[in-house]
Amino acid sequence: MRHHRLSLCGEHLLPWVRAQVARAIRKYRMFGPDERVLVAVSGGKDSLTLWDILLDLGYQADGLYINLGIDGYSDASQAKAEAFAVGKPGARLRVVDVRGEYGASIPELARAHRGRKTCSLCGLVKRHIMNQAACEGGYAAIATGHNLDDEVAVLMQNTLRWSVGYLRRQAPVLPPEPGLARKVKPLCRVRERESAAFALVRGIDYIYDECPHAAGATTLFYKDILNQLENRSRGTKEMFYLNFLQAREQYDLFRAEREQVALHPCAHCGQPTTTPGLCAFCRLWVPPEQADDLASACGQADEDDE
Amino acid sequence: MRHHRLSLCGEHLLPWVRAQVARAIRKYRMFGPDERVLVAVSGGKDSLTLWDILLDLGYQADGLYINLGIDGYSDASQAKAEAFAVGKPGARLRVVDVRGEYGASIPELARAHRGRKTCSLCGLVKRHIMNQAACEGGYAAIATGHNLDDEVAVLMQNTLRWSVGYLRRQAPVLPPEPGLARKVKPLCRVRERESAAFALVRGIDYIYDECPHAAGATTLFYKDILNQLENRSRGTKEMFYLNFLQAREQYDLFRAEREQVALHPCAHCGQPTTTPGLCAFCRLWVPPEQADDLASACGQADEDDE
Secondary structure, three states, X not given: OHHHOOOOOHHHHHXXXXXXXXXXXXXXXXXXXXXXXXXXXXXXHHHXXXXXXXXXXXXXXXXXXXXXXXXXXXXXXXXXXXXXXHHOXXXXXXXEEHHHHHOOOHHHHHXXXXXXXXXXXXXXXXXXXXXXXXXXXXOXXXXXXXXXXXXXXXXXXXHHHOOHHHHHHOOOEEXXXXXXXXEEOXXXXXXXXXXXXXXXXXXXXXXXXXXXXXXXHHHHHHHHHHHHHHXXXXXXXXXXXXXXXXXXXXXOOOHHHHOOOOOEEOOOOOOEEOOXXXXXXXXXXXXXXXHHHHHHHOOOOOOOOO | OHHHOOOOOXXXXXXXHHHHHHHHHHHOOOOOXXXXXXXXXXXXXXXXXXXXXXXXXXXXXXXXXXXXXXXXXXXXXXXXXXXXHHHOOOOOEEEXXXXXXXXXXXXXXXXXXXXXXXXXXXXXXXXXXXXXXXXHOOOOEEEOOOOHHHHHHHHHHHHXXXXXXXXXXXXXXXXXXXXXXXXXXOOOOOOHHHHHHHHHHHOOOOOOOOOOOOOHHHHHHHHHHHHHHHHHOOOXXXXXXXXXXXHHHHOOOOHHHHOOOOOEEOOOOOOEEOXXXXXXXXXXXOOHHHHHHHHHHOOOOOOOOO
C-alpha cells in the first residue's frame, strides 16, 4: 500500500482494514455500538467485506439483499450473499425480490419505461427498498459498501461538472430526515485493492462479475484516470477526497444549495417525496393515467420528477 | 474543433479566434476600447498570438518582454518577440533585462537562493516587473497569454488539492488593488491548438522550445489527463472551467477566504506587500542581514513570506 508506505502480509492486513473501518465509523459518527445497522449486500467484494467487518467489530449488522431479476447475475449474486450469511455466525440476511414484491424485474421495468436509463431506474428502486426496509426494521442506518475509489471517481465526475447539488450531498454520512434513514459508507477510507485483498484473505466468496447493465465503462474510465494521478503522486486520491470534505466543512462550500426542499409523504407508500401525489418509485408501477388520478385525488398537480 | 462541431480553413480560423478573444474581453469586462493594455510577451505562440489579436482588434496594446537571462533560451525568445514587433505596425515592445536591471539572472538568483524553486523565483520576479511596468506606464491592465488548456490544467491541480485560496483567485480577470494592476487573460477561451493554429496561419514566428527550467512535465501530465477526459466526452475542459466560474459566482464558493489581507508598501520599491519591511521581490536582492536592517529601520519585525 504505497500511499501508506506500508506492506502487510495477509495476517496483518485483516486487523489493519478492520481498524480503518472502525476509525471511519467513529470519526464520521456513523453509528454507535448499540445501534442496529442494515448492510446493503450485493454479493460483491465490498458489501460482503463490509458486512464481515461490521459483525466482527461487534455491531448488530443485518444484511439486505435485493434481487433485481437480472438474468445470469441476480441469482448468482444472491447465492453468494446467502452462502456468506450461512457461514457467518450472527449474520441475518433479508432478501427482497423485486419481481415477486412489485411485479416486474428491473429489465422488465426498463422495457416498460423506455427512455429512462436502466441504472437510474435500478438506483431509484434500490434506494426505495433500502429505505423502506431500514425504516420498517427500525435500523439506525443503512450501510453501503462504497469504497474510497468509488467515492473518488464519483467526486471527480461531479467536480468536473461542478454539480453543486451532488457535491453538497456526497459524504461518508448522509444524516436522516423524517422518513429517510441515515446512510453511511464505512469503507470510504478503504481502497478497492484493500477491500479485494481483505475478501481474498478472509476467504469470502463473492461475485466477480459486474452487473451486465452497469455503466462500468464510465466508472472504470474515471478510476483509470485517478490511478494515473495516483501513480504520479501517491496519496492523490485520498487527498482529493479528504481535502474536499475538509474544505466543504471549513468554508461551508455549496451551502447556498442547502435550503431544505419540502418533503411530503407519498400518497401510496408514505415515503417522503418532493413531488406531489405519488413518489418517483410508486409512479413506476402504475400506468400514467392512474398516476394522474392518484395525484388529483390528493388535490395536487402531477409533476414529472425527471 | 470537435468541441464546437466546427471545421475551419485557415482563412476563417483567424476571424473566429479573434472573435473569441473579443467576446472574452467584453464578457469578463477585461478592459475597454480606450484603455491601454500591457501584454506580457514571452516569444511563445500564445503571447504573440494574443498581442497580434489585440492590435488587430484596435486595442492600444504594448508589449513587455522580460529577459530572464536563461542560457540558450532568453536571447532566442527575445529575438522572436523583437522580430514580431518590428514587423507589426503599431507594436511597441519594452524590454526589461533582469540581470542588467537587478544584477543577476534567474539562474544566478536561483543559485543564490538554494532551496527555493527556480520557477517559483522566476514567477515572483516576473510578477513584480510586470506590475511595476504596468503601474509606471499607466496601463489599465496586464494581459497574459494563458489559454484554456493552461487554465484548465491549473484548475485541475488546484481542485485535486481543494486549494481554496488558489481556487478563489483563478479567474479571467483579477481586479486591481491599490498599487497592483488588473490582470487579464484574453485567451482563456482559446485552446492551445487554436492558438498554435492561429500563429501558424498568421505566419507568426515564435519560439517552440519550452523554458529549460519549466516544470513542463507536470503541466504536460495534467494536460494529457484532461485530453483523455476530453476525448471521452467532448467539451469536458470547457465545461469544467466554465461551470467552475459559474458555480463560484452563483454560490459564492470560497468566499470565506476573501477577507482582504492588509497590504503595506514595500520599504524599498513601494509595491504593495503583505510582509512588513521589504517585499518578497526586494528581499531577493539583498543579503539577509541587510534585509533585517531595512525591516528594523521600518520599525517592523522581519517575517519570512515563504
